Amino acid sequence: MTAYPIRALVTGTLAVSVVLCAGATASAAPAVGTAIPALQQQTRTNLTQAMRGEAFANASYTLFAAQAQREGRPAVADLFRKTPAVELDEHFTQEAALSGLVSSNEANLTDAITGEGYESTTMYPTFAQQAKAAGDTAAADLFTEIAKDEAAHQAAYQAALTKLRTGKGAIPTPPAVNPVTVPAGQPKVTSAQTKANLDTAMHGEALAHAKYTLYAQHAQQSGNPALARLFTAVSDVELQEHYSGEAALAGTVGTTSQNLATAITGETYESQTMYPTFAQQAKAAGDTAAATLFQHNATDEAGHAQAFQTTRKGLS
Incomplete structure (x- = not known):
């Protein structure tokens, strides 16, 4: 891990992430270990914040899945269980590759x-x-x-x-x-x-x-x-x-209902505010690959915010 600023919380609205929509891919980020294009400082800062949010969502949803299972809600547990795996394997990993995190x-x-x-x-x-x-x-x-x-x-x-x-x-x-x-x-x-x-x-x-x-x-x-x-x-x-x-x-x-509400808040923030802002800033800076990835994630988050909404409404 890096020094404190990299591991610390970025204060403000809780940012959580979602899985990719069915059939969707985000190919903007290079594979880990490949040459990383030069990025503007604002883009790098935004990638760092996005990775923090994805990592925290990965951890939080893992706990939410366990709670749903204890409440006898296996379908909700499955939703929360699959989501953090994809956040880590796709969103976080793609952002990490683009930022050159792994050396x-x-x-x-x-x-x-x-x-x-x-x-x-x-x-x-x-x-x-x-x-x-x-x-x-x-x-x-x-x-x-x-x-x-x-x-x-x-x-x-x-x-x-x-x-x-x-x-x-x-x-x-x-x-x-x-x-x-x-x-x-x-x-x-x-x-x-x-x-x-x-x-x-x-x-x-x-x-x-x-x-x-x-x-x-x-x-x-x-x-x-x-x-x-x-x-x-x-x-x-x-x-x-x-x-x-x-x-x-x-x-x-x-409770599972409360956890879903937390997830909805985070997904909505990322889809409507955080990722669109990051995409606009990356595009303006000429960081096309980052802009494409941020925009993809914003679209992805919006779909999953709706999925959590639907799930919460269906709780008996």
């Missing part, structure tokens, strides 16, 4: 080391101190625990990088994953600062999960399955433990 294994590890180091030494310790001062003890304990996990991830990635560069040592055994169940419920913290920090942390964990998934794919394709396993395991920890633990405290999951 060599060595560069990807260096990026991950930087991010894990920031979180373990600065972000999470600060969040823990603030939560403790506000009386949000459970959040303080969780932030402290995650800081330790991130330090271990940093050490594992550093060992893997040493192995790549010198041939000495070994790529560490992937960490075990202990999934956290997130039932519907209200926030378990009271401080506005703690709530904001949880939101920032959740967006960072969701983005790390998405990034590490692509880093793992690149490692596998480049003939390094041990590194791929390490990236995959840490990615799972970021999503199933860190993000989920924070989501439980933040009250992210509601």
Whole structure:
């Protein structure tokens, strides 16, 4: 992962993503590893924000699917279950390819080391101190625990990088994953600062999960399955433990009806505001491929906002 600005929440309206319409493709983005055309800074900034939104939607919808299943709504669970997979495999991946997010294994590890180091030494310790001062003890304990996990991830990635560069040592055994169940419920913290920090942390964990998934794919394709396993395991920890633990405290999951309403709000924002704006700006900057991808995603989001609307109306 990169330094804090890349993993942090972009404040403002929650942006969530949707699956591609049946039969549709978005071929504007080049494949990972190909030469990336020069992009204007505004386009790069917009791609970063879009990827953050796609990653967060991927994580959120996974929890919404589990809640729908607990409520005995398998069709809704299936909708929420399929959507995040496509968001990660299509929208996020295409935007990542266009932005040149994935590089060599060595560069990807260096990026991950930087991010894990920031979180373990600065972000999470600060969040823990603030939560403790506000009386949000459970959040303080969780932030402290995650800081330790991130330090271990940093050490594992550093060992893997040493192995790549010198041939000495070994790529560490992937960490075990202990999934956290997130039932519907209200926030378990009271401080506005703690709530904001949880939101920032959740967006960072969701983005790390998405990034590490692509880093793992690149490692596998480049003939390094041990590194791929390490990236995959840490990615799972970021999503199933860190993000989920924070989501439980933040009250992210509601009833299925409430979760659908959240999804509709996000899909509508992306389809009517975010992606059209990004497309216009990319076109004006001469970044044609980005403009095409953003416009495709806007059309896609509109269709899925309607699908969620229809699903919510059909709830008994």
